[in-house]
Amino acid sequence: MFAKVESITLEGLKGFRVTIETDIYDGLPAYETVGLPGAAVKESKERVRSAIKNSFLKYPTKRITVNLAPADIRKEGPIYDLPIALGLLSASDQVSRIPKNCVFFGELALDGKVRKVNGILPMLIEAVNFGFDSAVIPAENAAEVECLEKIKIYPAKTLLDVVNHLNGSTQILPIEHKTFENINYINKEYVDFSEIKGQTFAKRAMEIAAAGGHNILLIGPPGAGKSMLAKSLPGILPDLCFEEALEITKIHSISGRLDEQGIIKTRPFRSPHHTTSTAALAGGGTKVSPGEISLAHFGVLFLDELPEFKREALEALRQPLEDGVVSVARVNAKAIYPADFMLVAAMNPCPCGNYGSKVRECRCSPRQINGYLGRISGPLLDRIDMHIELSEVTYNEISSKIVDENSETIKKRVNLARTTQQRRYKGLNAYTNAQLSSSQVKKFCEIDSSGEELIKAAFSKLDISARSYNRILKVARTIADMDMQEKIGANHIAQAIQFRTLDRKYWG
C-alpha cells in the first residue's frame, strides 16, 4: 500500500516542497527512511511508532519504506513526524483520505501529542506560494500564524485528533484570522528615554541616529549609560509595518525564539556577548541557522565592549552592513538571511575606561589607548556614521526631578524625518539617509553656500579625514530633515561634526 503526504522544507527563508511517500509491503518487519534525512528525521521512526501505538491505532508490522522527495535536498528537524505517521496510517488504511492541497507539520511525543516546531511561519508562507490551501500544524504554533490569509490552518493537539479530523469523525476548527492591527503585543524589553537622566548630548545623537538609520558608536567610561541608551533605541524607531513584522517573525520562528505572543510587533534588540563566535554572530553552524545579525533584522544589534570582540567576528559584519543580507554557505547547505539592522556599538575610551573622565584617573599610556582603539578596523569604522563620547552622569543629574521627554514624543519626530526620507528616495534602493551611496550623497545632500565654506574650513582646521566627508554629509542631511530643511545649512554641518569624535586628533 502506498500513501503521499505533503510538507515543506526550508533553505534560509526559501521553501521547497517535500513529498513524504510511504510504502508498506509484505516481508520481515523493517523500517527504512530514505531521501537525505538528517539525524532528527532518522530518529522519527521511534517517535512515530510509540505515538501510533499510544493513540490506540495499529502500527503495521510489515516492511516499511519512507521516502522524502526530492531526494537531493537535505531534510532536517523533527517536523516530519506527523506527516510520516499519517502516511503510515493512510497506507495501512486507518486514515481514509489525505487531502492533496494540505501540508502537514509537527513533532510527535511518544504519547501521541503534537509538539511545537520551529519555522512554521516561513513554511506556511511558502506553502501559500506553492498553492496549498490548508495546513495542519501543532496547536502551540498557532499564535505565530494568526495573521496569515489565503490558507486554512488547523491546529492539532494530538495525532488522534488529526486522524479523526481526516476521517471526518471530529473536526478540528481552523484558527481565526486576525488582522495585524488587532494583535495586542506586550513589549517587555525597552527602556523609555525619560528614564535616562542627563546625557542630553547622547540622547540627541540617538535621536538623529534613529531618524537617519545611522550606525552609532558610543564611547564612554563604565557606568555612563551606554547599554541603557542602546536598549532605549528600539523604542524610538518607527513602528513596524506588517511586512516587516512578518519578516522578523519568520527569522525568529526558524530559530525557535518566539514566545507565546506569536508574531513580533516591535523591533528586536539583540546584544550578543563579546565572546560570541563568528558563526553565532553572522549565521551558520553545522546546521545552518540565522545569526545574531539576522535576529536583529529591522531592529538593533548592540555590541557592547566592541574592541573585545574577535576580529573575524567583527569583520564578518562588514558585508551585511553594506548589503542588508548575509549569505552563509556550509558544506551541506547554504542560506541567505536578511540582516538589515542598526548597529549600536559601545566601548570604553581606553583599557582602564577612565580616559577623559573628570572623576577617576586614567592609568593608560597613550600607546595603550591607541592600541585599544586600533582593534577596530578602519573599514568597520567606516560603516559607522556617528561616534560620540559620553561623560559620566553626575549625582545631580540622576536625582533630578525634571521629567525628560519620553520615547513616544521622540518617536513622532523620528517618524516625521523618516517619512521625508522615504518620499525623497521613492523608487531608489535606499530608504534612509544612512543607506545612500556616494553618488546618491552627491545628488541628495545639497549644501548651501555657507555650509560649503564651513565644511571646507572644517577639513583644514579640525584635521578631519577625507573619508569622513560623506559620513558627515549624511548625518547633516538627517539633521536638516529633522529641521524640515531642503538644503543642508552651515549649522547642520556644524552639528554633524560634533558627532564624529574619532576624527579628532586627541585619539592619537
Add this chain to the structure above:
Amino acid sequence: MDINEHTRYWIWLSSLEKIGPKTFYDIIAKFEDAKNVWEAVKLSSKAFSFLDEKKVDCMYKFHSEAYIDELLKKCDKNKIRPITRLDNEYPSLLAEINSPPPVIYVKGKIENLTHKSIAIVGTRRCSRKAFDYTCEIAEELCTSDVCIVSGMARGIDTASHTGALKAGGRTFAVLGCGADVIYPKENDKLYYDIQEDGAIISEYVPETPPLTMNFPMRNRIICGLAKATVIVESKFKGGANITMKYATDQGRDIMAVPGAPYDKNSELPNFIIKNGGVLVESAKDILDEYGWGNHKKRDKKEKKINFQLDFFEQRIYNLLLQGDFSIEEIEIKTEIDVSALYSSLTMMEMKGIIKRLPGNVFGIS
C-alpha cells in the same frame, strides 16, 4: 675611550648592583682608592668583614676586567659618557649633596649645566592648565638663561622640558633607568631634543630597565642638580613629596605653585607654602629670589582681539573662562538650545577659540 686605572675601578665599584652610593663611600673611605678595593678583592675577603655577605659576594662575582670592558663598551655604543665624582665635569651642585652618585652616566652636553638651574617637578597626572602653566614658566626661565632640570616623566616633567625646549633653552632630564632607555616611550622625541643643548643623566648603568625602586633615588639627583626645586601640582604623597624631602635634606630651596584647596593636586604645593616655601606665581618670583634679574617678559600673543563672538558664543566663552566643562554642563549652564549649542561649539572650535578635550569636554584653548 681612554680612562685611567683609577677611574676604571671607580666605575666598576659603583656599577655593582648591591653597592649603593652610601656603601660605596664607606668602602672608599676605608681603602682610600677604588684600585685598592680591586686589589683587596683579589687577596682575601677578610678585608670586607664590615660589609654584609651579599655585597661582598657581588664584588667577587663581577671581579673581572671583561665585565668592566663590556660596561664601557655599552657606554661607547650608546654615546654615553660616565662621569665620576672625581672628574672636573661632575656638576658641582650635585657634588655638594649627601652621598652623591659616584658616577653619572650622561648622554648630551652636561657642560652646559650651570648653577643657574631650577628643577621643576610634579604629578604625572596633571591638569591641562598646570601643564600649560609649567610650560610657560619653564619657557620664561629659559629666556633668562636658567637651566631646567626634571625627570622626563609624564605630566609636569614633560611640560617643563617642553617649555624649556620651546625657548631654545637648556634642559636636563634625570632618568630612573639607563641613560639609553627611553621611558616613558611616548617621550622619545623629547628624549632626543633634550640632548641637543642639555643632557640625559642617570646614575644607573646603561640598559638598566625602568624599575620602580630606582625612581625615588633619582629624585635626589633632580633636586641635587638644581639651586631650587619648584613643585607645581602633586597630591601629598608621590614622587614630588620624595623630591621635596631630599631637597630639604640637601638644604636646597623649595618653591611651589599654589593651587585651590579643593583640588587634590594642590595638597603638596600648598603644604610647602604653608611651611615656608617660596610661593611661585610667575617666573619672575623665581628670578627675583636669586637676583637672576633682567627678566624679559615674553610678549604674550594677544589672541583675544582676533575674534568676534555672537550672542551664544559669548555666553559659552564666558562660561568656559571659569574652567573646562562637558557638553551637558555647558547646555545646562548656558541654557542654549542643543542644535544652536552644538553648532556654536563647532564654530568656536574652528576659530580656535575653544578646544575639544577627551570626554566630550570643552575648554578655552
